[in-house]
Amino acid sequence: MTILTIANQKGGVGKTTSAVTLAHGLALAGQHTLLVDLDPQGHVAFALGMDKAPGLYRLVVDEEPVTSVAIYSRENLDIVPGDKKTEKAKRTIVISNFPAEIMTRVLKNAPYDVVILDMAPSLDVLHISALMASDWVLIPTKLDAMAVDGVNEVLRSMGEVAERGHRIGYSILPTFFDRTTRETIVQLKALVQTFNSHVWPPIPQDTKAREAPAFGKSLWEYCPRSPAMIGYDDGHESGYASTLHRVVEVLCG
Numbered sequence: 024m025t026i027l028t029i030a031n032q033k034g035g036v037g038k039t040t041s042a043v044t045l046a047h048g049l050a051l052a053g054q055h056t057l058l059v060d061l062d063p064q065g066h067v068a069f070a071l072g073m074d075k076a077p078g079l080y081r082l083v084v085d086e087e088p089v090t091s092v093a094i095y096s097r098e099n100l101d102i103v104p105g106d107k108k109t110e111k112a113k114r115t116i117v118i119s120n121f122p123a124e125i126m127t128r129v130l131k132n133a134p135y136d137v138v139i140l141d142m143a144p145s146l147d148v149l150h151i152s153a154l155m156a157s158d159w160v161l162i163p164t165k166l167d168a169m170a171v172d173g174v175n176e177v178l179r180s181m182g183e184v185a186e187r188g189h190r191i192g193y194s195i196l197p198t199f200f201d202r203t204t205r206e207t208i209v210q211l212k213a214l215v216q217t218f219n220s221h222v223w224p225p226i227p228q229d230t231k232a233r234e235a236p237a238f239g240k241s242l243w244e245y246c247p248r249s250p251a252m253i254g255y256d257d258g259h260e261s262g263y264a265s266t267l268h269r270v271v272e273v274l275c276g
């Protein structure tokens with residue numbers, strides 16, 4: 024079992040969209056996948072047309088086994104939904120013994136090939152705990168200065184986790200890519216100059232990606248040939264379909 028965390032403390036950069044799209048993509052590729060929502064907004068369930076629920080709370084506070092908390096979503100894809108009780112879970116585990124170990128402990132022996140953790144836009148105890156459990160971190164970022172600063176914050180917390188003896192590989196996923204906007208191109212170049220091959224090809228800005236959650240469908244169901252899925256930058260590999268290949272390489276390769 025390998026664990027992928029999707030994190031950026033900056034809000035609205037495409038974390039949940041990436042988490043849902045990649046989790047469903049892995050499931051369609053035959054990987055038994057669990058998607059865990061660590062955000063009190065509960066958007067994972069919403070985006071998949073399911074109800075928000077205190078799944079994360081039951082997992083980390085009640086320490087119910089993952090097998091009884093996980094809910095079937097699609098073939099090969101289960102989710103641990105979140106809701107506002109996740110906020111309460113944070114307050115509870117912060118005063119517990121070994122809060123940084125909680126995700127490692129509750130996911131130990133989870134009967135899945137891949138577990139994806141969709142983080143809230145915050146740097147809190149769940150964030151550190153998720154990093155401690157992770158094999159790889161994917162950092163989606165919009166191509167503007169403040170979102171790129173969020174990347175540095177995630178890298179800093181990965182540094183903290185490394186000091187505790189757990190080193191993690193990472194990739195940066197530029198999102199909302201719009202090749203007609205100069206700022207986007209400038210920021211993408213700067214990102215590549217700083218982080219080199221850690222930067223993966225971008226996910227295009229795409230109204231289909233914005234619409235899909237309202238229908239409770241993943242992009243594979245709503246519009247598998249949309250720009251966000253296949254990219255539109257001729258000659259360059261981009262979009263979630265190519266991101267999925269890279270995720271499979273780093274996690275299952």
Ligand SMILES: Nc1ncnc2c1ncn2[C@@H]1O[C@H](COP(=O)(O)OP(=O)(O)OP(=O)(O)O)[C@@H](O)[C@H]1O
Nearest residue numbers: 034035036037038039040144227228229232233251
């Ligand atoms: N490539 C895209 N093109 C256009 N809209 C997108 C794209 N990806 C995501 N969106 C939309 O942008 C909004 C924010 O995306 P998303 O919820 O995935 O971000 P997030 O980082 O998880 O946000 P939060 O920090 O609040 O958890 C959503 O309405 C989503 O549907």
Ligand SMILES: [Mg+2]
Nearest residue numbers: 038039062066
């Ligand atoms: Mg989100």
